[in-house]
Amino acid sequence: MGIEEEPCRMRDEDTEETTDEDGNAVVSQTKKDVRKKQAGVKGPFTCSDCGKSFSRKSNLTSHMRIHTGEGLFTCTQCGKNFTVKGKLDVHMRVHTGERPFTCTQCGQSYVHKPDLQRHMRIHTGEKPYTCTQCGMSFVDTTGLKSHMRTHTGQRSFTCTQCGKSFTSKSVLKNHLIFHTGVKSFRCDQCDKTFVLATYLARHLKVHTGVKPHVCSFCDKSYITLQKLKEHERTHTGVKPYVCLDCGKSYTTSDGLKAHQRNHTGEKPYMCSHCGKCFSHLSSQQAHERVHIGGKPYQCSSCGKGFAHMPNLHAHIKKKRCPKLPK
Secondary structure, X not given: OOOOOOOOOOOOOOEEXXXXXXXXXXXXXXXXXXXXXXXXXXXXXXXXXXXXXXXXXXXXXXXHHHHHOOOOEEOOOOOOEEOOHHHHHHHHXXXXXXXXXXXXXXXXXXXXXXXXXXXXXXXHOOOOEEOOOOOOEEOOHHHHHHHXXXXXXXXXXXXXXXXXXXXXXXXXXXXHHXXXXXXXXXXXXXXXXXXXXXXXXXXXXXXXXXXXXXXXXXXXXXXXXXXXXXXXXXXXXXXXXXXXXXXXXXXXXHHHXXXXXXXXXXXXXXXXXXXOEEOOHHHHHHHHHHHHOOOOEEXXXXXXXXXXXXXXXXXXXXXXXXXXXX
16 A cells, blocks of 8 residues: 554653543543544545545554455454454454453453443442433443433334334343243242343342332332432422423333324234233233223222222212212
């Protein structure tokens, strides 16, 4: 290519550490360069093939290998190519299983240092990324971006089996497990089984009876912080989840999801007896009682049972109960 790599020069400037595309903190650049990049200022060294610009000739030289194939560093295990040897060295950990970055508190280890730094926030409780709409905080930008889709209604990840859409790839992955019907995680206290380990962990808190998250308005307590925040919105009146179709707002994302089915016509809950579909789980459960004869709502005066709560209310309000004064 005839492009010579300029010699390394140290400059007496403040530097800022960045990460490469593999997530490794290996590149140091001046704050001036960072500000230029953030402002969208193009560097003086431009690739003639794709138009990408660089602030340093050495970076352009490395980039050109993508187009020419010259001087690439190739993995002997899988044949993947890299423009920088450091990236190849990091990639080789995939094959060797090496995880050099270990948490001193729980022993969890990682391939990349930024992954360990992100993990440490679990122990410190640090959540530096906050949603501007509802105040929820997250340990990384990935979690925040995924959460923001609950406000915008964007659902880019669709299940190929049932057509249901989700805001993140991880949620879709968990959903697919439900289609298998496999519940691998069993509670050792009540033998209840769960599809996901996180569901089991949440369930185990029920047995402890501990509810550490207390409402600052009414002293009601909850097992999880998320449930507490949802409850406190009933006091503050904050409804951060807004329907883009009609503007109606809700205190929880689940409430918004249920409402949006009124617009989409989606009915994901099917009766196991007759195949009739419903928009809401509660409607499906109430309907199935017609088939099994279940009447969980009983009049405290005469003991008569009802399949649906509204029928019990009508029984009492209209004084149909023989033991109530007329």
